[in-house]
Amino acid sequence: MITKPPRPKGLEHYVGALDKADQVGLIATIDAAIAAAPLYVPAMPKTGRPLSVQMTNCGVLGWVTCKDLGYRYQPTHPETGASWPPMPPEILSIWKQYAGIETVPEACLINWYEPGAKLGLHVDRDEQEFAAPVVSISLGDDGWFRVGGLKRGDPTQRLLLKSGDVIVLRDEARLIHHGIDRILPGTNDLLPVPGRYNLTLRRVTPIRKSD
Ligand SMILES: O=C(O)CCC(=O)C(=O)O
Ligand SMILES: [Mn+2]
Known part of the structure; x- marks a missing residue:
């Protein structure tokens, strides 16, 4: 019998954390952010x-x-x-609800996955502070989230992320490998076109007592 690897400790998946009204509101917030700071095509280092x-x-x-x-x-x-446009208060309040820490996030990365887009297995390690968790919000079409361990070769498993779900990577899971295998176009009607947004909230600089 093939047994599923256990869910990594510190990985939290809040299914349906945001209701439809919250999701619609967040899309308006994202639209406004993109109007001020357009989506761009990022490129891999070196290549x-x-x-x-x-x-x-x-x-x-x-x-x-x-x-x-x-x-x-x-x-x-x-x-x-x-x-960058300022951190919207409604995004800050999601962080406050799920991060379980007094400090504020400094970055909200907005990812847009068109059908066919994916994000390879990686670790969020460009921050200077790992005591704060990563909080991430899914909106739009479903996406297959791949999650492994601290080492690249560790066994992986996949979780289906749906619109309104919140993922938290904290403590032992803060530096685990993760990525998006693919999205499932047409699985959700939140957006007028097929695709998926992901918002990733992170603390970047060391936490100061005054934060
Ligand atoms: O889209 C997602 O759910 C994950 C995004 C992610 O891991 C990242 O941007 O670092
Ligand atoms: Mn990541």
Whole structure:
């Protein structure tokens, strides 16, 4: 008999955390953020290979990647040079509900997956602070989330993420491998077109007592 690997400790999956009204509100928030900071096509460090996921950010810092400068956080959009739009209060309140920590997130990465887009197995490790969790919100079509362990070769399992689900990676799971195998176009009618948004909230700089 093939047994499923246990769910990694510190990985929390809140199914249906956001109701439809909250999801509709978040889409309006994302639309406004994208109007100020357009989605761009990020590229892999060194090779310059484009990612299939389009990205933008809100918050004081945004996660970006390009051929020459690689993965990093910066306060401005890589193409427009403008500051990222501020962290919307409704996104901050989701962090407050799920992060279980007093400190505030600095970055909200907005990922847009068109049909066919995916995100390879990786670890969120470009932050300077790992005491804070990563909180991530799924909106739109379903997506297969692949999750492994601390080491790249560790066994993996997949979880179906649906619109309104919240994932938290904390403590032992803060640095586990994860990615999106694929999305399932047409599984949700929140958006007028097939696709999936994911919002990833992260603390980037060390937590200060005053935060
Ligand atoms: O789309 C997702 O659910 C995961 C996104 C992710 O892992 C990331 O942007 O680092
Ligand atoms: Mn990630």
